[in-house]
Amino acid sequence: MATVDDPRTIEFDVRTDEMLVNMGPQHPSTHGVLRLVLRTDGEVVSEITPHIGYLHRCAEKIGENLTPRQWIPYTDRMDYLAAMNMNLGWALTVEKLLKYGPPEKGRHLRVIISELGRIASHLVGMGAYGLDLGTFSPFLYAFREREKILDLFEEACGARLTYSYLTVGGATADLPPGWLQKCEAFLDELEPIVDEYHALLTTNAIFIKRTAGIGVMPQEMAIDFGTSGPVLRGSGVDHDLRRDGEETYTAMYDGYAFEVIVQKNGHYPKDHDYPAVPTEAVLGDCWHRFYVRMLELVQSIDLVRQAIDRYSRSEGSYGEPMKLNQKLPKGEVYLETEAPRGQMGFYIVSNGEAIPWRVRARSSSFCNLSVAPELCRSCLIADVPAIVGSLDIVMGEIDR
């Protein structure tokens, strides 16, 4: 239990009354069209109620009229900052239904692409979080590196944001020659830059003052509200689908050496000399969620390196995509994968035709956001963007 005695208990105050303030939907720090109604008493926010649905396109209804491969572009638009991981989730769900495993080379290709997508998504998360706390420069440094990843993706599949590259059965095309060397060069270049990000934000005294001990989420609340990904691991829950997930998903990662980034009895896995955890930081606060994302970034660099040399050593086909109008077997399947923002679940019900009967996408940011009202109770107005920013939500994924 995080016993933080809150310095802000107010015994004596000038008589002011409640004010309802609208933060959003057009607000610079709500990561897209999210509307938070703040009930404030002076600077102290007594309660926030999120209103979502501004970006709702009812992708699930469209899923009932398209074959699985035709629905891949819709999964791109859910978490548009990590589109490849969404494609992967949907592709694996359909493959689980078809009981079809992609060839070994296809699996390693998928690990390379999804981990690169995780790096790109965490870079955006870090930059946007710097913006929420008022410093502009980290955002530009993050996007400078992300541009290089987008160039790599553009070479691989031609698009920069919504790729539809990983599809049911494997990928739409193999990696172009010389791509692996460029990817390796990029990784060697990115490694030292991560330490710059730490110096710029993680160990910055004002950043620590703004995030340590703010929005503390104990483990029980994290599990009870169904949060996942860095938000869950930031509260110390040792759970990562790449290790504890279902067979079809963890098959991709078997044989890879990696440790789940979570604070176990006081310290994080030490495979990179990170800055120490500051004294004010309580497990489960905004600082830890940010710190887990930064460590995962370095972990993904290592994973991509392992995947590259496994991919180059394995031969055979990279996994041709499934035929378009292939009949789906009867039955229903649910599979969750570890997307950068949390566990992205896809649920497909089919009654034997080529078009599924019902499609459902369980979004991680949807559950992560449902914790926000609980965390923002009686914080200051300046803390609301800090807490909502630390949950790293994307509205496309929440509203589907």
Place this chain on the structure above:
Amino acid sequence: MGAFFDQYLPTWLAYTLAGLIHVGLIINLVAVGALIFIWLERKISGRIQDRLGPTRVGGKFGWLQTLADGMKLLTKEDLMPEGADGFLFRIAPYVSFGASITAFIAIPFAGGDYPWIAQRVNTGVFFVIAVLGLEVFGVILAGYSSASKWSLFGAMREAAQVVSYEVPLGMCAVVPVLLAGSMDLVVIGDQQAGWFTNWFIFNDPATFITFWVYFTCATASVNRAPFDLAEAESELVAGFHTEYSGLRWSFFFMAEYGSMFSVSILASILFLGGWHGPIPIASLLHVDGTYFGNLLGCLNVLFKGTLGVAIMMWVRWTLPRLRIDQVMATCLKYCTPIAAVMFLGAALWQYALPGRNFFGLSRAPAAVYNVSEGWSAGANAAIEKSAPVETVNAESPTPVAVVLTQSNRGG
């Protein structure tokens, strides 16, 4: 200036002409200053963020970028929100801009016998600090009258912050006044003549720390860098000037850069020897009192002011923003106590080692001490009249302490 014109023109025309020239110079200084600083901010932020900043507008380094911005702002429509209080909404930017400009009346740009100053106010430091406190007035009116909750928040935050940071700012500004023995900025600047060792910042460790506390409080009182709560775009959309657009908005912008410039010039005069360069070129070339000497001095002051502004910009583009209660805490728990202790330290140091400079290592130049202060004649007269005592010489502690001790004994 007025007397000079008086020889050729009727007196009333002479003095109005002199006044107009002064006002014209000051307005140009701030306007052109703002022009340069906005361009400088874009270039510095560009460099810090690994990009180029403006490069194409009007020539090689995009130096006309701000003019282009100005043109855009001029042509933009001046909106006013529907529920706004018209009169206050329109007048707020001009109150803020006016306050930030009037601070320049009492700021000298070159000292010596013919100081380049619009109006030599005897209590220069006190006047500048008082007027800087007025700038927050325009902000409050803007926040209140634009009828939107967000700007009200921004205005309240700014009011709380600036009003509370005036206290440590005033205390830090008092330390150089104590060293120089007068509040007149020209006198304070003159006391720091000679090598950089005579600058007040190096006078004693207490003043050294006071400079840094002063700079923090100055950054906070002009609402910049980690303390820019009022226009915190990530929380309050754009704070108090959310509803402003076009020319009115640019007045707020100019007011901010104007007061940033005036606060940095004040810092340079109080602590960094104002118009005296690190090496006393003017006195080495024996052009001390002449026009050329003053010109060198003026360049010195402008350079140091721009340096201060550049540092504020550099800090802004690296550090995240503080929360409102942390800003208040830094003011009450850190800046004010440190300023008080440093004030005590400076006073005791001055009492213990009266004639020393540069952390007590070098002797203060004798010339520094015959303070051309009218009152000391009166004080000396008082001393002779009340009780015959040895004359005030360079060795004895500063006149303040002398009279104090004398009058106690005498009274």
Place this chain on the structure above:
Amino acid sequence: MSGPSFVDQLKQKFGGLITGANLENIDPWIEVAPEGIVEVCTYLRDEPSLAFDYCNSVTAVDYLHIDEKKAAKSEWQPHLEVVYHLFSMQHKHSLVLKVIVPRWSGEPGVLPEVPSVAGVWSTADWHERECFDLIGVHFTGHPNLRRILCPEDWVGHPLRKDYEMPLEYHGIRGR
């Protein structure tokens, strides 16, 4: 996914409330009677050997054939299924629960009733609001049951098979 052992354990504990199970499917599920869902869920969460403390998702599927030909051939009657996906953090195993309810309770237009499990897992609060909003299942006992994705005054439940897009909404042409 040790399905069979769960079914026996639950049947032995709740008997009548467990109305069926399907173990051949890739993700086997257990069907629970609507009135017993809260009891079963609390037991599943608190029982140390099961410890399903993580609720992945609560969703619903509408089973109705629009054209008569398929309706005649289909082997099931039109009905609604509310699907619960659970997961246990300690034992790392998952389970699927289903609640079968008629498409409309009574005459068409009145939503079927299912007790809400928002009390058991707080995450179910938003999931059930989405189910209510998109498919139209009324969760009794839900703290704040109102639409979450569609606008407050939207008519109809989009993910129902027999749903038609409204002609216009506040002046915006629908069809």
Place this chain on the structure above:
Amino acid sequence: MNQIYWPSVFFLIFGALACGFAVAVLLTANIVRMAFYLVLSLAATAGLFFLAGQDFVGAMQLLIYVGGTLVLLIFGVMLTSQERFVSMKTMAGDWLIGLGAGAALLFLLVIAATSVPNWRGRDAAEVQQMQVEKTAAPIAMGLLGARVDQINEPAQANIVRSGYLLHFEIVSIHLLVVLIGAAYLARAKRKPASVPTT
């Protein structure tokens, strides 16, 4: 006098400004405008002080009064946060009482003012040679107890040579008491905010 005597022109301007805005404070209904006019009228009096060559008192006036009124404005804004432009109408009866009291005070003021010996004003020449001490030092020294400006007068019985630090302290303590009283009046018993530390 063919030549305009500028100091008196500015004196009239500042005087008119101060009194004009003071009256405006009475007439306006909107609390924020009232406070704004109050600030302008006090700024005009600061102008008067600068005109009289007393920079220190002028700057003091600017800092304390105009800054102080700023805090009053904030309080005014906070108290009226319910409807933004609360307007305080003065009924007819109040006008009568107000005018009566105002006239009485004005009459008293005029008598006191005219009893000052050199009220008729000094001609330009006499003003020129009056040596106005252009520094704040006499006030500062007076504050510390050494009345430097009364050095030349002979030591008469009624001229008290002590400084006016004591009066200054009394006024500031008084203001402090008023401030605490205002805060106490506006206090609200609020139970400590329920902060979930679970």
